[in-house]
Amino acid sequence: MDGLDTLRASWLGRIADAADEQALEGARLGALGKKGEVSLMMRELGKMTPEQRQQAGPALNALKDELNSALAARRAALSDAALAERLRTEWLDVSLAPRPRAMGTIHPVSQVTEEVAAIFADMGFGVAEGPQIESDWYNFDALNMPSHHSARAEMDTFYMARGEGDDRAPHVLRTHTSPVQIRTLQDRGAPIRIIAPGRVYRSDFDQTHTPMFHQVEGLAIDRDISMANLKWVLEEFFAAFFEVEGVETRFRASHFPFTEPSAEVDIRCSWKDGTLKVGEGDGWLEVLGSGMVHPKVLAAAGIDPNEWQGFAFGMGIDRIAMLKYGIPDLRAFFDADLRWLRHYGFAALDVPTMRGGLSA
């Protein structure tokens, strides 16, 4: 059976040399096909003596197994090479931009309003709303500003035109969010804790004023709320809002018709290289007006001032947005310049929460 070694070497050589599937199949058929050289030799086994068969059988079977293994190995190698070749031709320029998917933005006024609402919600304040075309009673009279009050004239009020024969006092565009105090107290009574953010209007248009801007009103009425509580609430708010450890406030006596006593509130801050740092330094920045709700205001809203008392404050949302996020120009807030919206806007999923943080 010396011929087997030659046979083995010959077929293994053909298998190894097969350049493609077709050549490999040719080799398989030539060796192991029905009429293949090895198959034919195996057919010869029947004609042998048992002794011969005993010797030749296992040798042929071993040869067959070996050739099958070689075929499988060669097939795998050819397949790998073919795949490698396909992959080589499937090269793409992965530095190209993908199909575009536009990401929108949230306006800073909305974002900051949500931040303010999140902080005050944590202190038990709900959000209240009211109309922006207001009766002069809600905007002025109920807030202890009767028709002749000089504060009215100073507020640069926008008035709605009255039709011929309509002798009612003209409605106004609310000059502040304070009318929401009255409406909410009328609806819900005391005790109450609300903030009321929204658009307000004053007839003033220059470098630092726009005829529309945003305020947030705060109101807390209970049996024993004092100005000291107001100071705490504001200091907690500013620390949370500006995301610093603590913010000291300074109360200065002032006058608003709807509060008594009244105070303007400054926060401690520093300006370094044009950057505002809140909560440190020797500077003071005026940020809001506040006070204890005037007994006449409570009475106008149907609340007994002998039984209930509390504080109110009002501050500019656009202004604290500018301070926190370093936005320079108020007028740009309302210009809807896409470049500005994309630069100063916030991502859709940047939802401010107390547990997740505000700007973080």
Added chain:
Amino acid sequence: MKFTLSWLKEHLDTDASPQEIADTLTDLGLELEELTDPADALGGFRICRVIEAGPHPDADRLRLCRVETWPNGPDAPSAEVQVVCGAPNARTGLVGVFAAPGMHIPGTGVDLKPGVIRGVESNGMLCSERELEISEDHDGIIDLPEDAPLGARYIDYADLNDVVFDIAITPNRPDALGVAGIARDLAARGIGTLKTPAIEAVPGEFASPVSVSLAPEVADLACPIFAGRLIRGVKNGPSPAWLQRRLRAIGLRPISALVDVTNFITYDRGRPLHVFDAAKVTGDLQVRFAREGEELLALDGKTYALDPTMTVVADEAGAESLGGIMGGEASGCTETTTDVFVEAAWFDPIRTALSGRKLKINSDARYRFDRGVDPESCVDGIEAATAMILDLCGGEPSEVIVAGQAPDMARAYRLDPARCASLVGMDIPEAEQRRILSALGFAPRDVEGGRIMVDVPSWRPDVQGEADLVEEVARVASLTKLEARPLPRPSTGVTRPTMTLGQKREATARRALAMAGMNECVTYSFVSQGQAAAFGGGSDAVRLENPISSEMSHMRPDPLAGLMAAVARNQARGAGEIALFEIGPGWSGGEPEDQRVVASGVFAGASAPREWTGARRPVDLWDAKAAAEAALAALGAPVERLMVMRNAPDWFHPGRSAVLSLGPKVPLAVYGELHPRALEAMDVKGPAAAFTLFLDAIPVPKARSIARPALGASDLQAVERDFAFVVDADCEAETLLRAARGADKALIAGATVFDVFGGPKAAASLGEGKKSVAIAVRLQPKKKTLTEDEIEAVANKVVAAVQKASGGTLRA
């Protein structure tokens, strides 16, 4: 309100620095606007001497001066400087005021540099009063007496070194519109001792030949008291230098001694006065309402048409002054006045304010009467003026005449010493509370039952109750001492939700639209009439009476009006891919309840920037519909159940817009391409597609179990069958789909359009006015796998239903 430090010191003994006074004023609620120290601008100007003034070699009009200067003050050595001077009065021996190179000259606004004038060096300047901004005088350089202290600072010598305070007075504090009142506040705080000079009565020497009466209609409220006095034989002229200086320092122009006296007392005591030239008054004076058609030429040189709501002081010739606002030109005092009639009256604040507003006159008198002048100050005002006039102008005074009487404003409120702690949160001892109130002129007194009643002084019309007393105490004690105290949560435990459904919807819609690639805007609530009209608004009901401009005259019907203007602005800046939205109010009318918050958005230009995948395409109504449906879905609206109705408002393209409606009557959204006319009106380059979502129309979720129903997913194989129908070109896909879905509600899980073949090619192959719509219908068996026969049966039902609903045929 402006005043100077030396003026304040006539009312207050204090060593406090100007800065300390300024800080205290702010803390007291008299907020400092500006503190001006003249030394900042003029401190460098020193008194010098011209050693010799000789001719300039090359200029006849110029003098070449050798000037002795004291750069480091009178006690240090002097230095000689050469100065070329053009002033006619420059002469040898002149004592003047020197400015060295490097100094800023306020009157010319330039920084002085050494120079060469006509070939001769000049190393400084001899100054005129105008160059120092202390008067308009520029006829020559300052020419001081020979004994003026050489080398001293000129402002010290000339008494110009007076710090000026400018403070903002809140409308409740008319008492602080006089220096005396400001000093009272500071003294109460302990910043000094009050020493306002008492006003001495000057005895009258004869009966006033001019008498005064109050017409009955003014006597009760409009002008309840009018005091006056005639001073005869006065010599009017410029007021003395100290008075002129003081008035100039606070920005007033000196006029004449008689007028300057009234201005001085207005600012010194918060007591406006008026002076009539008695020779020009015809007969007696009467305070009355103006008559219809009456006019007054006022001291500002303008003629005002008066009406019967206005109070005037009149003589027999007619109105001579507008009570509490401004005097008349005809009876005003001049240099030739010899007999002057001084008026101190009390005019009703409301009427004065309304008259002043109507006539658009702002004056120092009106400013004070508007806020409430001390009604008890009339006679004192007359006496103070008399003393000054006699001092400055001579003359003899008549007896004081008083018509009517000061309105009785006496009132007292209870002070509960514990109220300060309960309202403000400051513990201030009762004795200190009493001290503060007394120092401010209030009179605390003990009454029966151990209670304290506090009388309010006549100059504090603002104090109207106990809370005001507490405010006074807290203000003077200083709110800076207030210590924060925690406000406990309203309930213990986990914080409760605070947002309303409407607020949640706005917040969700905002995030959903931003996720859809849109940029949120905040645009003005008012737009031009044309812009409002382009979106169904612009009626007179939403018109502003006093808009800031014609671009902002009408309340917008929908944020789209402002958004479209924003699109136009962005296009003008070169933006090509625009997707803007705004959630905010629109107005259907001019009443508070006519406001509705909606979410509107607009797409304009291309869907994406130029790029390589071919995704860029012009925006169309599908962009608007996709964003609208995404937001509605995020808000929990039943998007799959909404009807698509062709009744969108007319600013949309009539064939490319729709209303998404819950049933036929509850529109939740409109969307579509914008009408070409709307684009034109807004100056927007198309294409543009827009939507408006009516957030408040989405039904409120029913109170139901929070838990979800069990998932009904079937393990059985779903089957999808495709059908193509030839239908009329204007047949809507929704017609086919609704019919298909309804063909077998138990088996059919869904139907979608996967191909539309329309346009001219379809018309050519399918017939004019036809198109082909291919739909895929998904069958989901729930109990057993479907047999071919069952599938065939359902398919037949689908075909029948669709053909019936659409009038179409199955495509061969």
